[in-house]
Amino acid sequence: MCGISGIMYKKGSAACLAPIGRDLVGMLDSLAHRGRDSTGVVVAGQDVDADLIIRVWTDAGERAADVFSRAEDAVARAGGVVTSRATWGECLRLAANYEGEVPLLAETLIETEGVELHSIGRASEVVKDVGTATAMDGRHGVSHLRGTHGIGHVRMATESKVDVSHAHPFWAYPFPDVAVVHNGQLTNYHKLKRHYEDLGHHFQTHNDSELIAVYLADKLAAGDSLEEAACGSLDDLDGTFTYLVSTQAGMGYAKDRWSAKPLVAVETDNIVALASEEVALHSVFSEEVDRVEPQQSEVMTWSV
Amino acid sequence: MVSLDAAELTTRQINTLLKKLAEDGEVIEVENPRARHNMAVGILRPCDIHIRGSVGYYSASLLDGPSITIDGNSGWALGENLMSGKIVLTGDAGASVAASMRGGEVFVGRNAGARAGISMKGGTLVVGGDSGFLTGFMMQKGRIIVMGDTGEAVGDSMYEGVIYVGGAHGSLGSDAKVEEVGEDELIGLWDLIGRNGLDGKPHFTKIVSAKRLYHFDSLERLERSAV
Numbered sequence: 001m002c003g004i005s006g007i008m009y010k011k012g013s014a015a016c017l018a019p020i021g022r023d024l025v026g027m028l029d030s031l032a033h034r035g036r037d038s039t040g041v042v043v044a045g046q047d048v049d050a051d052l053i054i055r056v057w058t059d060a061g062e063r064a065a066d067v068f069s070r071a072e073d074a075v076a077r078a079g080g081v082v083t084s085r086a087t088w089g090e091c092l093r094l095a096a097n098y099e100g101e102v103p104l105l106a107e108t109l110i111e112t113e114g115v116e117l118h119s120i121g122r123a124s125e126v127v128k129d130v131g132t133a134t135a136m137d138g139r140h141g142v143s144h145l146r147g148t149h150g151i152g153h154v155r156m157a158t159e160s161k162v163d164v165s166h167a168h169p170f171w172a173y174p175f176p177d178v179a180v181v182h183n184g185q186l187t188n189y190h191k192l193k194r195h196y197e198d199l200g201h202h203f204q205t206h207n208d209s210e211l212i213a214v215y216l217a218d219k220l221a222a223g224d225s226l227e228e229a230a231c232g233s234l235d236d237l238d239g240t241f242t243y244l245v246s247t248q249a250g251m252g253y254a255k256d257r258w259s260a261k262p263l264v265a266v267e268t269d270n271i272v273a274l275a276s277e278e279v280a281l282h283s284v285f286s287e288e289v290d291r292v293e294p295q296q297s298e299v300m301t302w303s304v
Numbered sequence: 305m306v307s308l309d310a311a312e313l314t315t316r317q318i319n320t321l322l323k324k325l326a327e328d329g330e331v332i333e334v335e336n337p338r339a340r341h342n343m344a345v346g347i348l349r350p351c352d353i354h355i356r357g358s359v360g361y362y363s364a365s366l367l368d369g370p371s372i373t374i375d376g377n378s379g380w381a382l383g384e385n386l387m388s389g390k391i392v393l394t395g396d397a398g399a400s401v402a403a404s405m406r407g408g409e410v411f412v413g414r415n416a417g418a419r420a421g422i423s424m425k426g427g428t429l430v431v432g433g434d435s436g437f438l439t440g441f442m443m444q445k446g447r448i449i450v451m452g453d454t455g456e457a458v459g460d461s462m463y464e465g466v467i468y469v470g471g472a473h474g475s476l477g478s479d480a481k482v483e484e485v486g487e488d489e490l491i492g493l494w495d496l497i498g499r500n501g502l503d504g505k506p507h508f509t510k511i512v513s514a515k516r517l518y519h520f521d522s523l524e525r526l527e528r529s530a531v
Contacts, residue, residue, distance in 0.1 A: 262398065278360065279339040279341070282338045289358075295418065295437060295455055296418060296437040
């Protein structure tokens with residue numbers, strides 16, 4: 001199954017940044033019956049006192065501190081200056097000033113022993129872990145993250161192994177701030193993956209959903225709008241999917257031509273909320289909501 | 305009238321109580337459903353239940369006899385396998401509303417999602433607004449009445465049964481065809497939608513199976529004797 005959710009507070013509707021992390025944890029918690037293997041979020045539109053947020057994970061266990069030191073050295077080697085550093089077990093969050101090309105920094109990091117790179121964003125970060133939303137929040141303090149928008153996922157694994165690496169969201173390495181959560185299965189994954197590898201893209205996992213992130217980021221880099229990129233995916237991706245995408249500029253959804261995977265959407269004057277099921281919307285709205293169920297081959301995007 | 309507060313009860317407690325109260329002949333009201341799944345399932349006798357708010361997946365499913373009104377929307381597969389009775393939903397229904405229903409009536413006040421009436425085996429589904437992709441997919445008996453438009457591939461692979469569309473219908477599904485509506489048939493439909501509180505006398509488009517995919521002549525011997 002899998003469950004997905006997204007939320008955006010429209011510009012000017014709040015004097016300060018919105019509780020995106022808290023809302024996503026609430027929505028994902030109410031979708032726990034759709035998957036308990038892993039949970040993850042991207043919180044975007046954060047107020048960051050640096051050029052980039054870098055999220056690193058390692059499976060090095062007790063030697064995690066060594067990996068984190070090497071990751072910091074790698075940032076420095078690429079020309080970045082770390083301005084703040086926080087760790088949660090095997091996760092490292094760095095804020096850094098960096099004026100170079102992000103792909104160069106990303107490459108330097110993934111070539112560092114023990115480092116797995118979950119995201120680089122100008123105003124967003126990916127947080128993911130195995131287990132439920134409540135467990136993830138307890139370990140990583142996601143509910144404290146504030147921003148303008150974000151997307152999240154609870155996973156019931158079908159296509160690849162259950163671990164932190166294969167939890168959603170998938171960041172579109174090495175494109176800053178582009179990330180995807182996906183409910184469904186892609187049947188032309190291997191074919192498209194080879195195509196993008198031939199173009200020089202680097203995949204970090206064996207999960208089909210990572211392809212959607214790379215696909216969209218590639219289109220965006222080529223000059224497409226988010227809506228154009230998402231519309232293109234309806235023809236180019238084969239299989240079943242309802243996915244949500246988050247970028248620095250906004251977020252959106254696309255639903256496959258078979259209408260196979262659920263989604264409900266509600267838009268008020270202040271908020272856009274998306275979720276696999278209406279029950280998740282009730283964790284954001286206290287009243288009954290006027291939601292719509294997007295139909296097949298439907299795409300919608302919003303800008304902050 | 306007995307009122308249950310869903311916020312205070314587990315789904316299993318709600319369904320157990322509903323069955324008990326139905327046996328006692330009570331009129332029942334459920335508050336605060338908040339789009340939870342499996343609300344009011346498995347009740348096998350006539351009773352009156354009013355759910356004040358949206359419900360989640362498979363709600364009002366596996367029923368035989370009840371009359372259930374839901375003020376709000378539903379998730380996927382509302383009224384699945386209804387045998388008899390009536391379900392009235394004031395809002396939008398998710399995908400696969402009235403899946404495999406065999407009798408009784410399901411009324412959706414606004415729009416229905418994809419695969420409305422999938423594999424219906426009897427009874428009547430009325431959609432006050434539009435219905436989605438693959439309406440009446442693999443339908444085997446019964447009738448679907450859509451006041452508004454349908455999505456693409458309407459009546460795909462239907463065996464029997466009838467789909468009436470008041471607005472514009474999407475492309476015809478595999479082996480579906482349009483057939484002329486009889487005058488008496490139309491008057492009967494107007495009467496039925498009027499009883500459901502819907503205005504207007506649309507000239508419905510009638511969609512049935514073209515039966516080009518029927519291959520009963522190639523049945524096994526035992527199957528032939530059953531046809």
